[in-house]
Amino acid sequence: MLLSIKNLHASINGKEILKGVNLEVNKGEVHAIMGPNGTGKSTLASVIAGRDVFEVTEGTVLYKGKNLLALPVEARASEGIFLGFQYPVEIPGVSMNNFMRTAVNEQRKYKGLDPLPSGEFLRLMEEKKKMVEITAKLANRSVNEGFSGGEKKKNEIFQMAMLEPTLSILDETDSGLDIDALRIVANGVNKLRSPENATVVITHYQRLLDYIVPDFVHVLFEGKIVKSGGKELALELEEKGYEWIKDAVI
Amino acid sequence: MSTDQNNIINEVTNSEYKYGFVTDIEMDQAPMGLSEDTVRFISAKKNEPEFMLEFRLKAYRKWLEMEEPTWAHLHHPPINYQDIIFYAAPKAKKELASLDEVDPQLIETFNKLGISLEEQKKLSGVAVDAVIDSVSVKTTFTETLSKYGIIFCSFSEAVQNHPDLVKKYMGSVVPYSDNYFATLNSAVFSDGSFCFIPKGVRCPIELSTYFRINAANTGQFERTLIVAEEGAYVSYMEGCTAPQRDENQLHAAIVEIVALQDAEVKYSTVQNWYPGNKKGEGGIYNFVTKRGICKGSNSKISWTQVETGSAITWKYPSVILLGDNSVGEFYSVAVTNNYQQADTGSKMIHLGKNTKSTIISKGISAGFSNNSYRGLVKISKNATNSRNYSQCDSLLMGDKCGAHTWPYIRTENSSSIVEHEATTSKISEDQLFYCQQRGISTESAIGLIVNGYAKEVLNKLPMEFAVEAQKLLSISLEGSVG
Numbered sequence: 115m116l117l118s119i120k121n122l123h124a125s126i127n128g129k130e131i132l133k134g135v136n137l138e139v140n141k142g143e144v145h146a147i148m149g150p151n152g153t154g155k156s157t158l159a160s161v162i163a164g165r166d167v168f169e170v171t172e173g174t175v176l177y178k179g180k181n182l183l184a185l186p187v188e189a190r191a192s193e194g195i196f197l198g199f200q201y202p203v204e205i206p207g208v209s210m211n212n213f214m215r216t217a218v219n220e221q222r223k224y225k226g227l228d229p230l231p232s233g234e235f236l237r238l239m240e241e242k243k244k245m246v247e248i249t250a251k252l253a254n255r256s257v258n259e260g261f262s263g264g265e266k267k268k269n270e271i272f273q274m275a276m277l278e279p280t281l282s283i284l285d286e287t288d289s290g291l292d293i294d295a296l297r298i299v300a301n302g303v304n305k306l307r308s309p310e311n312a313t314v315v316i317t318h319y320q321r322l323l324d325y326i327v328p329d330f331v332h333v334l335f336e337g338k339i340v341k342s343g344g345k346e347l348a349l350e351l352e353e354k355g356y357e358w359i360k361d362a363v364i
Numbered sequence: 365m366s367t368d369q370n371n372i373i374n375e376v377t378n379s380e381y382k383y384g385f386v387t388d389i390e391m392d393q394a395p396m397g398l399s400e401d402t403v404r405f406i407s408a409k410k411n412e413p414e415f416m417l418e419f420r421l422k423a424y425r426k427w428l429e430m431e432e433p434t435w436a437h438l439h440h441p442p443i444n445y446q447d448i449i450f451y452a453a454p455k456a457k458k459e460l461a462s463l464d465e466v467d468p469q470l471i472e473t474f475n476k477l478g479i480s481l482e483e484q485k486k487l488s489g490v491a492v493d494a495v496i497d498s499v500s501v502k503t504t505f506t507e508t509l510s511k512y513g514i515i516f517c518s519f520s521e522a523v524q525n526h527p528d529l530v531k532k533y534m535g536s537v538v539p540y541s542d543n544y545f546a547t548l549n550s551a552v553f554s555d556g557s558f559c560f561i562p563k564g565v566r567c568p569i570e571l572s573t574y575f576r577i578n579a580a581n582t583g584q585f586e587r588t589l590i591v592a593e594e595g596a597y598v599s600y601m602e603g604c605t606a607p608q609r610d611e612n613q614l615h616a617a618i619v620e621i622v623a624l625q626d627a628e629v630k631y632s633t634v635q636n637w638y639p640g641n642k643k644g645e646g647g648i649y650n651f652v653t654k655r656g657i658c659k660g661s662n663s664k665i666s667w668t669q670v671e672t673g674s675a676i677t678w679k680y681p682s683v684i685l686l687g688d689n690s691v692g693e694f695y696s697v698a699v700t701n702n703y704q705q706a707d708t709g710s711k712m713i714h715l716g717k718n719t720k721s722t723i724i725s726k727g728i729s730a731g732f733s734n735n736s737y738r739g740l741v742k743i744s745k746n747a748t749n750s751r752n753y754s755q756c757d758s759l760l761m762g763d764k765c766g767a768h769t770w771p772y773i774r775t776e777n778s779s780s781i782v783e784h785e786a787t788t789s790k791i792s793e794d795q796l797f798y799c800q801q802r803g804i805s806t807e808s809a810i811g812l813i814v815n816g817y818a819k820e821v822l823n824k825l826p827m828e829f830a831v832e833a834q835k836l837l838s839i840s841l842e843g844s845v846g
Contacts, residue, residue, distance in 0.1 A: 164801075165797055187797065188800045188804060191800065191802055192803045196801075203798045207819055216804055221802075221803035224803065
C-alpha cells in the first residue's frame with residue numbers, strides 16, 4: 115500500500131477541519147476526491163504535503179510504510195510526493211530553469227545521486243515541455259510570474275513531469291481552465307500514469323474525470339470521507355448534487 | 365548552482381561569524397581619546413609632510429565646532445570619542461620587499477582572511493594592497509602596474525612618494541568640512557588606498573583592498589583616493605571583514621573618486637563587517653562618505669555594493685555629474701537582519717548637460733532590523749536634457765522588520781526626465797512552501813528567492829565578487845524565516 119490514512123484529524127488556528135479521514139491508495143491507482151466547498155479537500159492535500167500551518171491532532175499517515183507525519187516538507191517531496199497547487203504562487207526573479215534545476219538536483223541529492231549534468235537537464239526540460247505542450251517562452255520566465263490561470267496549471271503538470279513523483283495530489287487542477295487547457299492538463303496527467311505511481315485528483319466537477327478516469331471516487335464531507343465508490347459515483351453526484359450525500363449521511 | 369547551495373547549507377548550519385578571531389600582534393597605539401595631540405601623534409608616526417599635518421589640524425579644529433547629524437533613521441547610544449584609540453599600527457619592519465619579510469603572524473592573518481599574497485593571487489591577476497588596522501604592510505604588483513604608469517599603493521605611501529598628486533586631489537571631492545564624520549576622518553585618517561591611472565591607460569587588472577580592524581576600541585578611519593585621468597579606466601574592488609567584538613567599533617571612512625574627460629571608474633564593494641549578535645549587541649558602526657566627481661565630459665563612475673554587515677550603516681555613495689554627457693550609476697543590495705540598522709542610498713547631482721544617472725537599490729530586511737533608503741536626485745538649472753532612473757525595492761522577511769524610503773527629487777529645469785519606481789514585497793510562507801514542496805530546502809529556497817530579487821545588482825559585480833556576494837546574501841539571512 116502506498117498511502118494509508120487512518121482517522122486523520124487536523125486543525126488550523128484551533129478549528130478542526132479534518133475529523134477522522136480514512137483513505138487507502140495503492141500504486142497504479144487514480145483516486146478522485148470530491149465534495150462541497152469548505153469541506154476539507156485542500157486541507158487534506160496540504161496536510162499530506164506537510165504544510166505546518168495545519169496541526170495534526172490525531173491519526174496516522176503511512177507512506178511507503180513510513181510515518182509521513184514525521185518528515186519535513188522537503189523530505190516528503192523527495193520521497194516522491196507532489197502537490198499540484200490550486201493557486202500556484204509567483205516567485206519573481208527566479209527563472210523556471212533555475213527553479214527546476216534546484217528542485218531536481220536537491221531531490222537527487224536526497225537519494226544519494228549526483229546532480230544532473232547541464233546538458234541532460236536541458237534535454238529533460240525540452241522533453242517534458244513537449245509532453246505538456248508548453249512553449250519555450252514559459253520556461254524562461256520567472257516562476258508563474260505573469261502566467262494566466264491556465265498557464266499556471268500547465269506549469270504544475272510540467273513540474274510533475276520533471277519530478278516524476280510516486281504520489282501526486284492534484285488540488286482542483288481543473289479550476290479556471292477552458293476546454294483546451296483542460297484537455298492538455300489531463301493528457302499530461304494521463305501520460306504520467308504508471309503502475310508504479312498513484313494520483314489523487316481533488317475536484318468539484320465531474321468533467322475532469324471524463325478525461326482522467328478514476329479507479330475510485332470518494333466524497334469528503336464535513337471533514338470525513340462519507341462515501342466511496344467507482345467512477346459511477348461521480349456521475350451520480352453530478353446528477354443528484356451534494357444535497358443527496360448530506361441526506362444520505364445524516 | 366547546486367554545489368554552491370550545498371556549501372551554503374553547510375556554512376549556514378555551522379554558522380558562527382566565521383571571520384571572528386584576533387591577531388595577537390603588539391600594536392603601536394595612540395593613547396585613548398582625541399585631542400590635537402592625537403592628531404599630531406598620528407601625523408608624526410607617519411612622518412607626514414607639513415601640508416598633511418595642516419590639513420588634519422584644520423579638520424580637527426572644524427570638527428570641534430560640529431555636531432553629529434541626527435536626521436538619519438538610526439538609533440544608537442552616544443559615541444564616546446574619548447573612549448576610542450585613533451591609531452594602531454602593527455610593529456613590523458619598515459621596508460618589506462617580499463613576503464619573507466612580513467611578520468609571519470600577519471601572513472597567518474592574511475591566510476585566515478582568505479587573502480593569499482602568493483602566486484595563486486598573482487595568477488588570477490588581482491593586485492592586493494592589504495591593510496592591517498591602520499598601516500599598509502604589503503603592496504603587490506607595484507612593479508607590474510608601474511609599467512603602465514599606474515600608481516597603486518597605500519595612501520600613506522602616496523603622501524610620501526606622490527605628495528603633489530595627493531595635494532591636488534585630496535579633499536577635492538569630499539572637502540574636509542563636508543560632514544561630521546568626513547571631518548573626523550580628515551583629522552585622523554590612518555590609511556587606505558591611493559590609485560592613479562594616467563591618461564589613456566586602461567588598468568589591465570581588477571584592483572582590490574582588504575581591511576581589518578584588529579585592536580579593541582580602534583577606530584577605522586580609512587581614506588581612499590582614486591584618480592582616472594583623461595580616457596583612463598579602472599575597476600576597483602573593496603571587501604571588508606572584521607573580528608567578533610563586544611564593544612561597538614567606529615568606522616568612518618572616506619572614498620574620493622575623480623574621473624576626468626572620457627575616463628571611467630568602477631568601484632565595487634562587498635561589505636560584511638561584524639553586524640552584532642542576534643540580540644543586537646556589538647557590531648561595527650559604519651559612517652562612510654563616498655563620492656565621485658565626473659569632472660570631464662563623457663566620464664563615468666559606477667558604484668556597486670553588496671552590504672550585509674555592520675550594526676549601523678550610514679552611507680551614500682554619490683556622483684557629481686559635472687562634465688557634459690557624464691554618467692553616474694549606483695547599484696546596491698543592502699541586507700539587514702536581527703537588529704541591524706541601515707540608512708543608505710545615493711546622491712546624483714546633475715550639473716552638466718545631457719548627464720545620466722541610474723540608481724537601483726534593493727533593500728532586504730529581516731529579523732527586527734530597519735533598512736532605509738535615502739536618495740537625492742538633483743538636476744540643476746544648467747543640466748539640460750538630463751535623465752535619471754531610480755528604482756528602489758524593499759523585500760521584507762517576516763513581520764518585525766522595517767523598510768523605509770526617503771527619495772528626494774529636485775529639478776531646476778524642464779528639459780530633463782526623472783523617473784522613480786518603488787516596490788515593497790515579502791517572501792511569503794506560500795512561496796517558501798511551494799519551493800519546499802518541490803524538494804527544495806528552506807535555506808536554498810531563501811537563497812533562490814533573494815538572489816533572484818537581487819539579480820539585477822549582482823550582475824554588475826566583477827566575477828570575483830559575484831559568487832562571494834551570492835553566498836553572503838544567503839548566509840546573512842539564515843534563520844530569518846520560521
